[in-house]
């Protein structure tokens with residue numbers, strides 16, 4: 001019997017046991033079970049998991065997330081997603097760390113967050129100043145039609161406020177991210193078409209964004225809710241804060257995700273390191289200084 005999930009299986013033949021593996025994974029996913037799947041290198045494990053997962057995700061309106069902590073594996077997932085896409089169109093997003101994709105040299109996470117917050121504030125301020133400009137114009141128009149004693153004073157007050165806001169805006173521009181600003185002002189359709197017409201690596205996205213003076217990471221975030229498949233690092237799903245953000249960008253809850261962890265024997269140590277708090281010697285010494293003798 002032809003299995004529906006085979007539309008996501010791009011090869012013309014199977015490795016030994018691959019078909020049985022796909023069937024078992026398909027059955028388990030239908031029953032919402034956890035599957036532990038072990039096999040030697042080069043036996044087609046990734047496709048065996050991806051084909052049934054993508055099929056179930058499509059029918060149950062879910063998203064497949066495949067996570068790895070090995071750089072070469074991510075490259076392999078991208079190749080396999082490209083093969084699947086040639087057979088059945090899927091929307092794929094490949095995510096790497098934000099700072100690895102930032103086109104600004106020597107950027108760090110905290111500075112980026114500050115620039116990002118300021119950019120959102122800037123957009124709001126630009127709206128306020130535009131509104132102020134309109135108010136000044138309507139007062140001036142009214143002054144041409146009627147003679148009201150308070151109008152001159154009102155225009156003067158509004159103009160002073162406008163000058164103040166403009167100075168403020170000028171300062172805010174210096175402390176914001178021009179690339180994010182460009183993105184927030186556009187509809188980004190050109191990026192969306194380009195992104196989903198292939199399977200793009202984070203490096204390709206960063207290059208596209210650089211050429212278009214935009215931010216690749218923020219662009220990916222915007223279109224994550226459309227993805228059928230997200231390829232990412234372990235930390236995107238093992239770190240609680242990052243996972244909450246990623247799922248939010250996907251507009252999903254955890255129940256709507258089919259997660260595939262590559263090299264799952266590494267999960268325990270990776271999860272432990274993500275849940276561990278780091279205290280530097282400097283912090284401990286400062287804390288000790290505060291303890292009364």
Ligand code: SF4
Pocket residue numbers: 098099101102103104107111112113115116177179180214215216217218
């Ligand atoms: S380009 Fe993107 S990642 Fe870089 S600072 Fe701006 S918002 Fe942050």
